[in-house]
Amino acid sequence: LEEAAFQLQQIFRIDISIALNILGIESMRAGHCRVAFTCFKLAADRGYSKAQFNVGLCYEHGRGTEKDLDKAGFYYCQAASSRHPMAQYRYARYLLQHGPGSPWDRHHKAVALLEQAAGAGITEAQAYLGVFYMRGLQPQEKRGLKYLLQAANSGDAQSRFHVGVCYEQGLGVQQNLAEALRHYRRSAAAGNRQARDRLRA
Numbered sequence: 001l002e003e004a005a006f007q008l009q010q011i012f013r014i015d016i017s018i019a020l021n022i023l024g025i026e027s028m029r030a031g032h033c034r035v036a037f038t039c040f041k042l043a044a045d046r047g048y049s050k051a052q053f054n055v056g057l058c059y060e061h062g063r064g065t066e067k068d069l070d071k072a073g074f075y076y077c078q079a080a081s082s083r084h085p086m087a088q089y090r091y092a093r094y095l096l097q098h099g100p101g102s103p104w105d106r107h108h109k110a111v112a113l114l115e116q117a118a119g120a121g122i123t124e125a126q127a128y129l130g131v132f133y134m135r136g137l138q139p140q141e142k143r144g145l146k147y148l149l150q151a152a153n154s155g156d157a158q159s160r161f162h163v164g165v166c167y168e169q170g171l172g173v174q175q176n177l178a179e180a181l182r183h184y185r186r187s188a189a190a191g192n193r194q195a196r197d198r199l200r201a
Contacts, residue, residue: 037064
């Protein structure tokens with residue numbers, strides 16, 4: 001009976017958190033940012049990772065509350081520790097730009113989080129890692145190209161442009177101008193101005 005009561009408590013707690021998070025999303029859509037933030041915060045403080053991520057967004061962008069990047073980082077960290085992929089991406093960005101601790105530790109933790117988010121299919125993380133590996137202090141061009149291709153295949157026109165650059169310049173792949181043109185055309189067709197300029201050149 002004790003186990004059953006505990007399970008019911010858990011289900012009830014999770015259901016309330018889900019309901020509060022949904023209420024927060026609907027309130028945000030209706031333009032009631034303060035109400036949305038309150039709902040997200042209540043659910044987040046109950047340990048619901050989706051709400052923790054939403055609280056992070058509110059703090060990052062100052063929606064329904066004061067803008068506070070450190071608090072945003074705290075909530076992204078909580079959600080990321082529950083394997084929320086977009087929170088992993090956002091927390092990694094926070095670590096690279098604002099996070100506490102030594103730059104070396106932040107860098108390694110951020111890269112690990114970005115790898116997890118990219119593996120979960122987060123296009124932004126794939127694109128970020130692609131550029132990161134291409135432009136790092138010790139470039140890893142093949143690895144960078146792998147992530148750029150993943151992001152490009154998810155529809156990211158900027159990453160498609162970068163893939164074209166890789167083929168044009170032979171970065172991480174054998175130089176192939178025909179393949180570069182193919183990627184530039186696809187990127188330009190998706191509205192990328194840099195790709196259009198490159199095609200004219």
